[in-house]
Amino acid sequence: MEKGTPTPLTTPLRCIVKLGGAAITCKNELEKINEENLRAVSIHLREAMMSGEVVDMDWSKRPGKADVSVNVDGISDQITMESSNFVVVHGAGSFGHFQASKSRVHKGGLDQSLVKAGFVATRISVASLNLEIVRALAREGIPSVGISPFSGGWTTFQRNVASADVTTVAKTIDSGFIPVLHGDAVLDHSQGCTILSGDVIIRHIAEILKPEYVVFLLAVHKSFPIQSFIKTDVFGVYDRPPSEPDAMLLKEIAVDEEGSWRVVNPAPKSINEQVEITVAAHDTTGGMVTKISEAAAIAKLGIDVYIVKAATDHSLKALKGEVKGKIPDDWMGTAIRFMRK
């Protein structure tokens, strides 16, 4: 805990939000945005961070239109556009995954033609997703600007962050914008290249910019395999695969100084002794075990982490910071927090 260390920010950072790749793309269809979810999540983000009127900031052509659909001349300075400080980081979902896994970019080896081509192809795919997400947020009036980690000088050594231009992220926030970063293909000093996941980016930014809280938005599982069962919704982290009938949502996990964690709600007695942490979420960079350890590493800094289902009242509450302190009884999600041993 270095809560007292100053950050490079003029005004404190309120929240870092992770848009899970699976929550905003259609998992089983190559490079397809889940438009409905992305719109719902964008509206929630606007409600959580902005006040005042909605000014559409995407003045680019829309599919099927020949011209700009925004009345730019109607934007007057009477409109206030105050936003609180947020950072958005998104995963790749059905963008980037195919390209990266086919070429094994995460294993490095830029002297191999396939890896080199795959690196280019992966960056194209994730950059196009980033552009679509920035546009969706801008349409909801969020002053979002895309920052690709590769362009921002993020590199790794043995797959850990070696360099990162967090100053640009800080300046962007201080200028009143919402930076939108993403998991990316980057250069690695030991193996040439690798994949830098959105979760690792969040931890690194959290360490330096010290947000009040971090929210991970999980996939909305419309295509959940056992849809006929009662439990088709995954709201956070469970004590066993959430498809199992007795699976219990872990509402609060405590992380101590050493980074080890324990479940505090539900009370330890009531849950399975051999806790088998899992959710139905997938990501290309390690699944839920990675996510819990990343979350624990953030919580260890004294920053609350909430893992919630995207586009629900529960995620909106988390984004608004309404689950700080005592967690409401009807809130469905997993809070991971620092607590001394």
Added chain:
Amino acid sequence: MEKGTPTPLTTPLRCIVKLGGAAITCKNELEKINEENLRAVSIHLREAMMSGEVVDMDWSKRPGKADVSVNVDGISDQITMESSNFVVVHGAGSFGHFQASKSRVHKGGLDQSLVKAGFVATRISVASLNLEIVRALAREGIPSVGISPFSGGWTTFQRNVASADVTTVAKTIDSGFIPVLHGDAVLDHSQGCTILSGDVIIRHIAEILKPEYVVFLLAVHKSFPIQSFIKTDVFGVYDRPPSEPDAMLLKEIAVDEEGSWRVVNPAPKSINEQVEITVAAHDTTGGMVTKISEAAAIAKLGIDVYIVKAATDHSLKALKGEVKGKIPDDWMGTAIRFMRK
């Protein structure tokens, strides 16, 4: 001239290429790529910088296709993909121009709603052009990676470059990739924000990475206003508006230690005493006078600058470095070079 100063590169930079916005977009149509020109320019770039087979590196979905159209499994390590060191910088053309001029982003003032929204809108538009150009180059087998100046920490003070992460550009080149930068909306320390033009980016990179030569690719003027006249093609810099029947192409301009320049070919006697430098090229950031002074500032460093019509044999020759030394008699273009007084 600081030709002896080391650059941050392991192997020297051969060339920086400017793709003029007007050369690769349809000037009079909002956010429309000139596909034909972009393809022709991409093929020229590949011929100038690569040897070996063409490996399609754009594995993303193409319009109208549901799946990847590249046979990824056919990419073997038998394929050599050596490229010489190039940097590509492009302008905005019909991308970004509408958004930036409507909101007067170049004048600054992020406290005004219109400017703030316009900043977001401009970045969306230029980022989408960058993505399309990177994809076009990747389809021709050029290992191109987009680097947005905003993301790369480029900022200005009174509209001059204040900070810029050229290290990332150098690392990208040293890893065997072709960085693709672009004119962008950036933060300005004196007025909040501004537009950083591709030409200013080129000068800054040229100063640090010291390329052998710089090529500016001009628009192919299909929509030249006086098409019925004989002189509809603009090959470089002229002594008067190129639409005038007696306009003469300036084939060689010499720049001295102090940065002042004089025409050396055609021989000074043969041209208009009152040289009225102009071309039919337009750009949002200052037109041809700016371009000449940027070119002169580069030439002053001892770096040859060629201004040529895109997608012609003349531009291919310039890109290949075939006009270094004595300029071939049949070459149409403008060379701007250092020459002691």
